[in-house]
Amino acid sequence: MEITTVAAKRFSEKLLEWHHQHNTRSLPWKGVKDPYKIWLSEVILQQTRAMQGLPYYVLFIEKWPDINALAAAPHEEVFRAWQGLGYYSRCKNMLVTARIIATQYGGVFPAQYAHILALKGIGAYTASAIASFAFGLPHAVVDGNVYRILSRYLGIPDSIDTTQGKKLFATVATAMLHQEDSAAYNQAIMDFGATVCIPAKPGCSSCPLQEGCYAFRNNVTNSFPVRSKKLTIKTRHFGYVILECNGEIWLHKREAGDIWENLHEPYLIEHTGPVDAEFVKNELAQYQYALNGHIQHISTEKQRLTHQHIHFYFFHVRLTQKLPIAHGNWLSKKQLGKLAFPKSLFKVFDLHLLR
Ligand code: SF4
Incomplete structure (x- = not known):
């Protein structure tokens, strides 16, 4: 899929304009530059809604204000604080990573994307969020919100649940990223997906991207993103x-x-x-x-x-x-x-x- 620089710029600038003028979503980790706090919020928010994760974030920051404090915390105490959030492998990996940073990096969060990505429990999405929010590096976040927005806007027919489809979306997301302000762009696309371009009944009528949006123009917002597999439960x-x-x-x-x-x-x-x-x-x-x-x-x-x-x-x-x-x-x-x-x-x- 070919994306021209002009088209990418139009998309990212409209998104940033929306972010600066209309994005009222306020959460305590937004705008934060401390990689520890960004990482903590991202780990808590994997598979968890922001409002459900919020009290856990506040509790963790209160109990363990920095990476060294968390690394030194007893295993059972951290698991108990995590109780109720589910997906406990996140908590286990979080402790492993805190201890690696405390011992191998002298308690300082690594600032290179490859080093961040190599840490336990940190996938491409979390690594991009930390790299852009804390260090201003040009890495685009790619998650369900991003799949939805980009597939609708560009009319991408590829499945989001195949290896090939995932690769394609990662390339497209990078092409659409606002290179000079990756932090604001990533925050904008996360919030836009959570508040405007939502799964059911997206806010197309007042959407600033509507003019260039394939799904809106063709009245097919419900057909995107495309999935090939049915979830077996x-x-x-x-x-x-x-x-x-x-x-x-x-x-x-x-x-x-x-x-x-x-x-x-x-x-x-x-x-x-x-x-x-x-x-x-x-x-x-x-x-x-x-x-x-x-x-x-x-x-x-x-x-x-x-x-x-x-x-x-x-x-x-x-x-x-x-x-x-x-x-x-x-x-x-x-x-x-x-x-x-x-x-x-x-x-x-x-x-x-x-x-
Ligand atoms: S017009 Fe609708 S489908 Fe297109 S980006 Fe905006 S909210 Fe999403």
């Missing part, structure tokens, strides 16, 4: 049994290879369909000698992740003696308060056990 059923004995709860730390690595959970029975008390009783039949009274159903919840829909069935069982279950520990309620749990579990623990 897996449905899972998690029966969680909170086993309690003398004020202690049995907990297991989740391992790599599945969701919620390093977070804690009670005894899990994963099943192909809904889990009820009868099913739990059969599963625990070998421990019948320690079951005291009935298996109490606490609640049923649902959580939608990008590729998985999870149904939770929570149960509480009081035991007369601790069960000899491997790969877990019996912990007091006080100790529980220091651990990190997946969001859905934390709610149940908080409501039923920690009060």
Whole structure:
């Protein structure tokens, strides 16, 4: 796809004009030059809406105001502060990167794009955001917002979910970038995608780019961006049994290879369909000698992740003696308060056990 310098300039200048005159989206990390704060905000905002991420950003900056403070923080404390944001691999990678910068870069964030990109958990989007916002380097951010705006504006028929399509969009995004003011341009395109050229019902009627926009002129905004693959969603059923004995709860730390690595959970029975008390009783039949009274159903919840829909069935069982279950520990309620749990579990623990 050929993009003339004149066309790119027209696009980027109109976008910057909108940014300076009409962009009222105010967030605490906007306009910041400190690479630590930019990085932190970008990591929090991956897969998370700005309003949901905002209190986490404020909390992290308060607790750990610079990269060295974060690098020195205990692992469990950082995970606990992250609790509720989901996608915990972000938190794990963030800690690895903080520690690399503290030890290998003397606590100073690297200023070269290639060095930033080489850090754990930093992809091309975050590297471009840090490089442009903190160091004024000419690197264009490319994410869902950018795919949408550029595909609509230029009428790009290529799929955004193929390797070839991604390469093409990266090239187009670089061609459209305002070279002299990459920071303002990147901020503008992020905010424009979040407030004007939104997925459903974009604000075309008052859009400053409307004159040159292919999708608007042809009344096909809903046809862009183009995707080739259909998302496959897996449905899972998690029966969680909170086993309690003398004020202690049995907990297991989740391992790599599945969701919620390093977070804690009670005894899990994963099943192909809904889990009820009868099913739990059969599963625990070998421990019948320690079951005291009935298996109490606490609640049923649902959580939608990008590729998985999870149904939770929570149960509480009081035991007369601790069960000899491997790969877990019996912990007091006080100790529980220091651990990190997946969001859905934390709610149940908080409501039923920690009060
Ligand atoms: S005219 Fe509509 S589709 Fe085109 S860039 Fe503006 S908001 Fe997006």
